[in-house]
Amino acid sequence: MKSGFTIRKYQSFFRLRFVMGLQYRAAALAGITTQFAWGFLAIMAFSAFYETDPAAFPMSFQDTVTYIWLQQAFLALFNTWMLENEIFDTISGGNIAYELCRPIRIYNMWIARSLANRFSRAVLRCLPILIVAFLVPAPYRMVLPPDVPTFLLFVLSAVLGTSVATAFCMIVYGLTFFTISPQGVRILFASLVDFLAGGIIPIPFMPDGVRRVMELLPFASMQNAPLRIFTGSLSAQETARMLGLQFFWLIALVLIGSSLCRVAERKACIQGG
Amino acid sequence: MKNPFSEKPIRSTKKTSALKLWMRYVGINVRCAMQYKMSFFMMVLGQFFVSFSVFLGIYFMFQRFHSVKGYSYNEVLLCYATILMEFSLAEMTARGFDSFSSMVRTGSFDQVLVRPRNEVLQVLGSKFELTRIGRMLQALLMFVYAIPRCGVDWNFAKAVTLLFMLIGGTALFSGIFMIYAAFCFFTLEGLEFMNVFTDGAKEHGKYPIDVYGKKMLLFGTFFVPYALVQYYPLCYVIGKSDNPLYIFLPLLAILFLIPSYLFWRFGVRRYCSSGS
Numbered sequence: 001m002k003s004g005f006t007i008r009k010y011q012s013f014f015r016l017r018f019v020m021g022l023q024y025r026a027a028a029l030a031g032i033t034t035q036f037a038w039g040f041l042a043i044m045a046f047s048a049f050y051e052t053d054p055a056a057f058p059m060s061f062q063d064t065v066t067y068i069w070l071q072q073a074f075l076a077l078f079n080t081w082m083l084e085n086e087i088f089d090t091i092s093g094g095n096i097a098y099e100l101c102r103p104i105r106i107y108n109m110w111i112a113r114s115l116a117n118r119f120s121r122a123v124l125r126c127l128p129i130l131i132v133a134f135l136v137p138a139p140y141r142m143v144l145p146p147d148v149p150t151f152l153l154f155v156l157s158a159v160l161g162t163s164v165a166t167a168f169c170m171i172v173y174g175l176t177f178f179t180i181s182p183q184g185v186r187i188l189f190a191s192l193v194d195f196l197a198g199g200i201i202p203i204p205f206m207p208d209g210v211r212r213v214m215e216l217l218p219f220a221s222m223q224n225a226p227l228r229i230f231t232g233s234l235s236a237q238e239t240a241r242m243l244g245l246q247f248f249w250l251i252a253l254v255l256i257g258s259s260l261c262r263v264a265e266r267k268a269c270i271q272g273g
Numbered sequence: 274m275k276n277p278f279s280e281k282p283i284r285s286t287k288k289t290s291a292l293k294l295w296m297r298y299v300g301i302n303v304r305c306a307m308q309y310k311m312s313f314f315m316m317v318l319g320q321f322f323v324s325f326s327v328f329l330g331i332y333f334m335f336q337r338f339h340s341v342k343g344y345s346y347n348e349v350l351l352c353y354a355t356i357l358m359e360f361s362l363a364e365m366t367a368r369g370f371d372s373f374s375s376m377v378r379t380g381s382f383d384q385v386l387v388r389p390r391n392e393v394l395q396v397l398g399s400k401f402e403l404t405r406i407g408r409m410l411q412a413l414l415m416f417v418y419a420i421p422r423c424g425v426d427w428n429f430a431k432a433v434t435l436l437f438m439l440i441g442g443t444a445l446f447s448g449i450f451m452i453y454a455a456f457c458f459f460t461l462e463g464l465e466f467m468n469v470f471t472d473g474a475k476e477h478g479k480y481p482i483d484v485y486g487k488k489m490l491l492f493g494t495f496f497v498p499y500a501l502v503q504y505y506p507l508c509y510v511i512g513k514s515d516n517p518l519y520i521f522l523p524l525l526a527i528l529f530l531i532p533s534y535l536f537w538r539f540g541v542r543r544y545c546s547s548g549s
Contacts, residue, residue, distance in 0.1 A: 048484040
């Protein structure tokens with residue numbers, strides 16, 4: 001009874017945020033235009049590299065194109081830099097005091113709303129980008145996964161990837177309790193993490209030694225895993241390893257984040273007046 | 274007690290020159306930022322890493338490919354350093370335009386309009402983002418690395434071309450920021466798609482524009498003149514072309530400020546206050 005009630009609380013937080021996120025349609029339209037242009041330019045650059053030296057390409061050109069289109073379509077799910085200003089304002093402005101009064105765990109509530117935000121953003125933005133990605137002429141067209149199991153594995157990996165990214169953001173929020181200067185911490189994390197996650201160039205394009213280390217880090221468990229599983233060119237063993245790492249990092253980051261939040265809650269010093 | 278940071282007030286009844294006034298604005302902004310030193314240094318460091326990760330992307334791509342469309346690693350670095358420097362200079366000085374939407378929304382643009390000075394000057398003065406020196410440092414390091422290594426036989430004309438590129442590019446990006454701000458008069462919100470022309474150009478401008486194909490080159494020549502501050506003069510500098518006309522093309526990009534300013538004026542005339 002009690003636990004059912006607890007889950008329901010967070011479910012309604014999720015629903016509330018999700019519906020709220022769906023309201024921002026003009027913002028989504030602008031985002032789609034940006035992401036489409038971004039994806040197009042990235043693909044053109046990769047195609048120039050491909051023309052220069054096709055033999056040096058670590059993935060097939062098709063897979064690279066698909067990776068980039070998917071990355072742009074689901075940007076909202078996996079990125080770690082779209083942090084919520086509202087949460088930072090709550091912490092630095094002192095409104096956190098109200099949140100602490102509620103009979104809920106801050107960590108769980110924030111996770112629920114972050115996930116909702118990500119999903120609502122992705123729902124609004126992914127379709128138009130995917131449609132265009134399937135309509136553009138041949139070498140730049142996105143390809144479908146080869147079979148249904150691959151697609152299901154992609155869905156599983158995408159859910160895990162979103163959760164890992166969210167869990168990572170929670171650690172950033174937790175750290176903000178101690179620094180009160182969200183901007184700096186944020187931008188520092190954002191750029192490095194984006195690189196390590198394969199946001200600038202896909203991880204397979206890194207030199208071998210660097211790549212091997214990067215694939216073990218939690219950041220590779222965000223967008224790298226689902227986007228590469230999608231095309232179905234990974235072996236079963238590699239796919240299993242990636243999914244296993246995703247599970248591992250999800251648990252690890254949630255443990256770190258929730259204990260950080262617990263310490264922060266206890267030590268929180270309310271700043272606002 | 275005397276405040277060591279206070280400046281002498283301007284007592285003269287004569288109108289201070291625009292430049293002097295702007296310098297005062299800058300001084301105020303910088304002192305303001307220095308009140309939060311830790312935050313400032315974190316931001317500088319953050320800005321540095323934002324562009325550093327793009328650099329790492331280039332570095333690792335060239336570890337694998339060695340060249341792209343005939344451009345070597347060092348030539349691409351030179352290209353990225355120029356565009357990054359241009360963009361950062363523009364963003365540092367014209368940041369007021371970049372965050373102009375909040376000025377329109379809160380109604381503080383009304384204050385600007387009732388003051389007896391040019392509104393462009395005041396908006397420019399409203400923000401001066403010194404933290405962008407983090408990015409400039411990155412650009413500077415790339416210049417120091419790439420200039421002696423890119424195989425260019427440096428002479429006076431080529432050095433001047435590089436200087437013109439920086440001037441023209443800064444003007445071009447400032448113009449784009451001004452258009453971005455002018456849109457706020459009609460939409461109240463900043464339009465996110467404009468990011469393609471600012472951040473997008475900074476990020477994808479790391480490669481000479483013809484890497485993206487012929488159509489992009491045409492777009493960058495006649496629509497938003499990126500190629501005038503990037504591709505053509507770069508071709509002259511690295512010796513792909515010896516057309517002396519290319520030296521002066523970056524200065525042509527300054528003309529982009531004219532339509533930007535006209536659009537801004539048009540917006541100001543249509544402005545109706547939204548704040549409370």
